[in-house]
Amino acid sequence: MKERSDKLVKEERSYTTEEIARLLRVSKLTVYDLINKGELPAYRVGRQNRIDSIDLENYIAKSKNKSINPKANISHPQRADAESSIQNNVIISGQDITLDLLANSIQAEGFKSLRDYNGSLNSLISMYNGKCTIVSCHLFDGDTKEYNLPFIKRILTGRSYIVMNLVSRSAGFYVKPGNPKNIQTWEDLSREEVTIINREKGSGARVLLDEQMRIRNISSKEVKGYDNEETNHFSVASAVAQGIADIGIGIEKASKMVGVDFIPLIKESYDIVIMKSEEKSGLIQSLLKILNSPEFKNKINTIEGYDISKTGSIIFETD
Template identity: 35%
Template sequence: MFKLSIKPQWQLVRGDARHLLPRVVELLVGIDETGTLVGACERMNLSYRYAWGILQEGHQAFGVPLVDSRRGRGAALTPLGEKLVWADRRIAARLSPVLDSLASELEVELERALSDAQGILRLQASHGFAVELLRDWFARQQIPLDLKYRSSLEALAALNAGACDLAGFHVPLGEFQREALQQYSQWLQPTHRLVLLATRRQGLMVAPGNPKRVRGLADLVRGDVRFVNRQTGSGTRMLLDLLLRKEQLQAQHIEGYDTSEYTHAAVAAFVASGMADAGFGVETPAKRFGLEFLPLASERYFFACSAEFLSSATMTRVLASLRSPELKAAINALAGYDGMQAGTVMTVSEAFPERR
């Protein structure tokens, strides 16, 4: 079984149509993460002389240096160098789920071309970092996976249409659970079986040091706080709207409420790049991008399937994998995630007694 990886790559073209060396951004990322040009060269397997030439070409193209190199103090990116690095991170954060879905589809096609592939797991799911883990985990367990990232509503609709075997969706715990379930009522059937993947925290992501002194949702309507949201139809945006309504806050008073990204990581990258002062999402990308996180709600992430599929040979292997101590430990290592109950099977009424 093959595992396919697709990474975004972009390049800069000058006004005279001349391409800058495509590795200039990769080199800048390496310098930012290692703190030295030598460290970046070692990571990229480049000679120091060649790497220096890349930086000089960038300097000539832009008319300003990309790196400030000081004897005995390593190397630091200039403001332009930092902008290029954050552009790269935003591109990766926005496109990675799309590319992961495409890679998964191509893996399935390769598997079918090379053998009479059986037991391919068709998963449509709201993007999350525990789900992201599963792609690598299932590959190691030799469980063929056809993964497509969709909103929670789209995933459940696909399950009802027979377009997938498992649908990943998330529901807040506590006072908003009943109202969130109403959004899913058309697609979540009493005959479905639910498999818990994890619980996780959602909240506000803010810049290091919290320079705008954001303490809660009420600060978003002050006028001096730029916000970035998740896309319409996502479970995360639905949760934010419920929280805003509870505090009697008007979305139209939030600068940037209509500015949206399609993943939690893209929201975090948007804030970390300085384009917004706050965003709403899960804790994991906030920590990865060096942001501060203000938890506001907890939620459970489930996979829904039919009772028939639950007893299939494929699902038996999936459940064994989800219940493994190694996977639970990997989920627990994600900031804000708890995977100790991963693999727990419930009926809809057991998971949500208020629906009885």
């Protein structure tokens, strides 16, 4: 009897999207994409999506079956956990879902791709230390009003590299539906009645916020909630939706997923960087081929919130 009861408990267990992300070692945005595509059945309990254990087990089983065929093993890139992986694998660092599409395409070209989910600044530092192959950046420089290159040139000084555009996208404020506190500008962050939810140090959204505050002489002490952090766009937007904060900074896509309003403030260039070497010449050619292919661009076009007009263009290349 006890054995039957234990079995029922196991079968009836359900997980939140955050728990699924931890179990699969992917971002929550990736979990939501799987749900939206119907690959991972989910249902709502209050404000939360839930996934039954049996559906998770079925999804994993299907993924394992696909991995028997090497050509079918492109839909679920592995996560990079060991530093030694850099020797034989393409480690892609960053959090956007377009990087998962890129990882799939790279595997289809015959490379083994692994995913790491660091923010932009931390990804660049990892690249400098030789711990990843391709990194994504959306780092705003308040002095030049440029994205990425001022940071890349400072951090990768003395190195040989190439920078390509992956996508462009809008960044701005997440606010409650109807924007009840009429939040419109960066200066509104310092209003006493406004509480923000921040991103973690090293993320592109955190750099954007800090740079905008710096050039406007807004102190972090003036911003209520500045020290409250989340680690991805979706969690920030969710905190606003749940009333934990009045405002968050992020990209448009996450606002549509959780049902908050979005106030666009800047168009950011989401670029990728790869070190140049004789050993990586084949990978670089494959990257350019993928990024400029109609097939890859069409895949991005199926996801709302991205501009592919510059996808595949070379932004900068060292001699």
